Amino acid sequence: MQAHSINPKVATLLFDIDGTLLISQRAGGRAIDTVFEQVFGRPRSIELRLHGRTDRGILTELFEAEGRQLSDQDFDYFISSYLRELERNLQQQPATVLPGVTELLPWLSEHPGVALGLLTGNVRQGARTKLKHTGLDHYFSFGGYGDRHAQRDDVAREAAAAAQAHLEQRYCPASVVVIGDTVHDITCGRAIGAKTMAVLTGGIAEAELAAAQPDWICPDLRAGFSILQHLLG
Numbered sequence: 362m363q364a365h366s367i368n369p370k371v372a373t374l375l376f377d378i379d380g381t382l383l384i385s386q387r388a389g390g391r392a393i394d395t396v397f398e399q400v401f402g403r404p405r406s407i408e409l410r411l412h413g414r415t416d417r418g419i420l421t422e423l424f425e426a427e428g429r430q431l432s433d434q435d436f437d438y439f440i441s442s443y444l445r446e447l448e449r450n451l452q453q454q455p456a457t458v459l460p461g462v463t464e465l466l467p468w469l470s471e472h473p474g475v476a477l478g479l480l481t482g483n484v485r486q487g488a489r490t491k492l493k494h495t496g497l498d499h500y501f502s503f504g505g506y507g508d509r510h511a512q513r514d515d516v517a518r519e520a521a522a523a524a525q526a527h528l529e530q531r532y533c534p535a536s537v538v539v540i541g542d543t544v545h546d547i548t549c550g551r552a553i554g555a556k557t558m559a560v561l562t563g564g565i566a567e568a569e570l571a572a573a574q575p576d577w578i579c580p581d582l583r584a585g586f587s588i589l590q591h592l593l594g
């Protein structure tokens with residue numbers, strides 16, 4: 362028997378979290394604001410741009426606006442406080458799982474030709490916290506996160522490397538799909554040669570996402586589910 366029939370290649374689906382799998386009433390953004398005020402003793406002076414960005418990138422920008430370079434020590438301190446605030450915010454105001462997700466993920470996780478990973482700007486523990494609160498954490502066994510990288514393209518590379526390490530010979534670089542709600546998700550997917558699926562559940566205008574030319578664009582993951590069922594059989 363040939364090796365490929367013992368270890369068939371699988372499709373790797375890499376999911377963004379915020380605006381794609383769930384929405385959390387700015388639980389993360391509010392946590393950042395709370396910790397920022399604890400650290401700097403005043404509210405931030407610049408706009409907090411969260412969509413499609415990484416936690417490392419967001420904090421780097423916030424610290425730079427205060428004339429400070431973000432050290433690893435600053436980052437670790439900030440994130441440990443952030444995780445406590447995030448947990449508290451999610452307990453007070455639970456996150457909402459977006460349409461289609463509770464049908465799609467069980468189906469995909471039962472599919473022998475599919476591996477499920479994360480591609481998120483959240484720090485690893487922040488991602489776990491959000492997914493645990495919504496009962497989705499057990500679906501994902503690898504991913505790329507926003508702990509180390511300020512640029513989402515680098516997070517995509519981390520996610521692809523994690524998929525390869527997890528799947529070994531079953532990893533197929535030509536069968537990777539990145540699913541997310543922002544232009545950054547589409548561009549970072551393209552940076553690793555993946556197909557891209559954009560969803561409109563994160564509040565980004567369809568025209569803006571369409572201009573980035575994803576392979577598929579869906580109102581939500583109910584429609585995404587139909588496309589993936591056709592694609593994967």
Ligand SMILES: [Mg+2]
Pocket residue numbers: 377378379380381412413541542543563
């Ligand atoms: Mg998102």
